[in-house]
Amino acid sequence: MIWRNAARKRLTTMIVAGAAAGLVGAAHAADEPSDPFEPANRVFFGFNNVVDRVVLKPAARAYRFITPSPVRTGVRNFLGNLGTPVTLTNDVLQGEWARAGTTVSRFGINTTIGFFGFLDPAERMGYEPHSEDFNQTLATYGVPAGPYLYLPFLGPTTARGVVGRGVDTVSDPLTWLNHPPGDTVRGVQTGTGVLTGREALLDPLDQLERESIDFYASVRSLYYQTLESQIANGANDFDNLPDIEFGDDFDDEDF
Amino acid sequence: MAHFAQIIRTISVLFIIAIASPAAADEGAETFIQSLSSDAFNIINGDAPEAERRENLRSFLSSNINFRRVSGFALGQYGRQITPDQREEFITLFTSYSLGLYEEQLFRYAGQTMTVTKSVDRSARDVIVYTTVSSKDPQLDGLEVMWRVAKGKNGGYSVFDVGAEGVWLVIAKRDEYTSIIANNGGGERGMAKLLEDLRAQVAAL
Numbered sequence: 001m002i003w004r005n006a007a008r009k010r011l012t013t014m015i016v017a018g019a020a021a022g023l024v025g026a027a028h029a030a031d032e033p034s035d036p037f038e039p040a041n042r043v044f045f046g047f048n049n050v051v052d053r054v055v056l057k058p059a060a061r062a063y064r065f066i067t068p069s070p071v072r073t074g075v076r077n078f079l080g081n082l083g084t085p086v087t088l089t090n091d092v093l094q095g096e097w098a099r100a101g102t103t104v105s106r107f108g109i110n111t112t113i114g115f116f117g118f119l120d121p122a123e124r125m126g127y128e129p130h131s132e133d134f135n136q137t138l139a140t141y142g143v144p145a146g147p148y149l150y151l152p153f154l155g156p157t158t159a160r161g162v163v164g165r166g167v168d169t170v171s172d173p174l175t176w177l178n179h180p181p182g183d184t185v186r187g188v189q190t191g192t193g194v195l196t197g198r199e200a201l202l203d204p205l206d207q208l209e210r211e212s213i214d215f216y217a218s219v220r221s222l223y224y225q226t227l228e229s230q231i232a233n234g235a236n237d238f239d240n241l242p243d244i245e246f247g248d249d250f251d252d253e254d255f
Numbered sequence: 256m257a258h259f260a261q262i263i264r265t266i267s268v269l270f271i272i273a274i275a276s277p278a279a280a281d282e283g284a285e286t287f288i289q290s291l292s293s294d295a296f297n298i299i300n301g302d303a304p305e306a307e308r309r310e311n312l313r314s315f316l317s318s319n320i321n322f323r324r325v326s327g328f329a330l331g332q333y334g335r336q337i338t339p340d341q342r343e344e345f346i347t348l349f350t351s352y353s354l355g356l357y358e359e360q361l362f363r364y365a366g367q368t369m370t371v372t373k374s375v376d377r378s379a380r381d382v383i384v385y386t387t388v389s390s391k392d393p394q395l396d397g398l399e400v401m402w403r404v405a406k407g408k409n410g411g412y413s414v415f416d417v418g419a420e421g422v423w424l425v426i427a428k429r430d431e432y433t434s435i436i437a438n439n440g441g442g443e444r445g446m447a448k449l450l451e452d453l454r455a456q457v458a459a460l
Contacts, residue, residue, distance in 0.1 A: 033430065040436075209355065213452040221430030222422055227389050229421020236401070238377050242328070242426065244405055244415060246380060249342060250327030250334060255411035 024179050030146035030240035033157070034222050041150035045216050048155060048207070052198075060198040074118040074195050081110050081117025081128060082189050086168045094140050130233070134171075135164030141229045148220060156223040176211035258440040280374045284382040284404040288413040292369040292386065299365045312361065313354050320357075322350040322412040324405060328415075329425055334441040341450060346451040355460045356424075364388075367395060378393055380406040444455075 035041065066070070091100035099240045106129065109122040123129060138160050139145070147160030157165070167177050174186050212218040228240065247253055298311050324345045327334045334342070367390035374384045381403070388398040403416035403423070416425040435452065436445030 018454075128271070135442035212431060213449075213456055214431050218427060219430040219435075221427040224430075225422045225426065226420070232421075236376060236383075236420065236421070238383055241377065241403075241423070242429070243378075244324065244381050245327060245334075246324070246405075246408070248327050248334065249339075250346065251324045253408045254323075255320055255407045255409070255413050 006220050021172060030228055031096070031139070031224060032239075033148060033220060034145075035148040035149055035220065037149065041148065042216055044150045046222045047152055048150075051153065057196070057202070060195060060202055062201050064202065067208070072199065075192055076200075077110070077114070077120045078117045078119075079189060079193055079196060080131070081114075082174065082185070085174070086134075086172050087130070087132045089171055090137045090168075091136055093134075093137045096132075096233070099130060099132075113181065121226050122239070133164055135161045135227075136165040136231050138164055139227075148223075150216075150220075156219060159225075171236065173197065266277050281382040281384075281404075281406075282374075283410075284384050284406070284412055285371045285374050287384060287404060288384040288402050288414075289369075291414070296368065297362060297364070298363060309358060309362070312358055316354060317350075319361065320353070321352065321405065321415075323347060324413070324414060325353070325425055326350070327430045329432055330446075331429050332437075333433060333436045333442070333446060337446040338443060341443065344450055345446070345453070346408070348403055348450065348457050351460070352453065355457075358379045364390070364455055365393065366391065369400065372399075388429055396423045 006105050016060040067075075086101060088100060088103045088107075091097075091103055106120075106127045109125065109127070110117045110120055113119075114121050120129070135158075142159055145161070149159065149162065151157060151162075155251065174182065177183060177186065208218055208222070209215050229236065245251070270447055295315065296307055298315060301308055301311075301441070311455040323346055326349045329349060330345065345416075366432065367388055369386040371420070372385045374382055376382050381389055381451075384404055386400050386402065386403045388395050388400055390396045390398075398419060401418045402414060403418070403425075405413050409411065416423050418424065418426075432449055435449045436442075439445040439448035
């Protein structure tokens with residue numbers, strides 16, 4: 001009975017929070033890049049780039065070399081499926097009921113006829129994949145991003161992102177499985193997650209570095225732009241784009 | 256009674272459409288992007304020698320992108336804090352850099368097609384056109400590419416920015432350039448450093 005009450009209370013909180021998200025969500029203002037710790041961030045950026053060059057990038061290249069593309073897709077699918085609890089929790093906290101339904105359907109379909117999530121038959125049935133996290137949930141509640149942080153090993157985030165990651169870890173049931181096979185699954189999840197994540201970014205990051213004078217500033221720009229797009233669930237809120245200035249000193253208005 | 260229900264249904268459908276469409280579409284901008292992409296790929300996939308196709312693509316892009324306007328945007332607030340000489344040099348360098356980038360990207364994606372799906376007005380002179388890519392490469396197929404189109408005073412269209420997956424190219428450049436200027440003393444001094452870096456980058460193209 002006590003458990004029941006607690007569960008009901010939690011559900012009520014979630015529903016209220018979700019409803020609040022629906023109202024506050026529309027009010028989310030763009031997170032302007034703010035980087036008061038830039039000197040320290042740049043030191044960690046340099047550090048991570050060394051780790052990347054020495055360990056991560058060679059490992060990701062090796063992973064790409066030894067695995068055929070369908071296997072890598074399967075691994076990505078499997079990891080995505082393991083991320084269901086976090087995505088579902090945050091779908092609900094944001095009051096995104098349709099997306100929560102999609103998340104549940106995808107998990108049911110892909111875990112069974114998708115061979116434990118290695119295949120993604122759900123996508124072909126019209127259930128497009130998406131991911132959510134508590135950082136995005138806080139953003140839809142109107143919590144500002146706080147300062148930009150570039151952390152050793154973990155990379156770009158913000159103060160809100162650190163809190164979000166902590167909450168996601170605690171609320172993920174996989175975190176609390178401390179005996180086989182749960183602990184193994186968690187280890188595999190972390191290890192392959194880093195590897196697949198880096199493999200997918202091999203070409204884009206190489207290109208970005210080639211194209212940049214200030215690689216640090218480019219990464220920061222892409223982090224904020226991507227974050228905005230994720231918070232808006234890909235809906236592209238063009239109101240937040242900086243305006244074009246017509247007829248200034250640069251613009252001869254030829255066309 | 257049934258008649259009444261139908262009227263209600265029609266009104267609610269119209270109401271939903273009115274809410275669902277964020278802003279009026281701009282047909283002119285959509286046509287501009289559709290013909291721009293087919294013309295560009297016609298040049299790239301043509302029979303002329305590659306050097307000639309590259310040259311043709313560059314002049315084609317130059318007449319469809321107002322690089323002066325984009326250059327001003329790429330400097331953010333610093334555009335007003337630099338000398339006229341710095342401004343003109345930046346426009347020249349940024350134009351070379353951008354043409355090189357567009358050329359490289361478009362040649363890499365030769366053989367794909369782009370279809371305009373819709374457009375959204377940010378303002379009467381600032382339109383976002385959505386396109387979907389069809390490609391043999393599964394990584395690119397179905398990708399949504401957005402084009403920010405600026406409308407000139409006399410009604411002509413030009414490409415202003417290009418974006419995919421929530422990331423805009425010129426906005427990324429603007430963030431990078433303003434960061435370099437700010438970290439090197441701001442204003443004319445910071446701009447001098449940016450120009451020095453850009454000169455080196457363009458020379459290496």
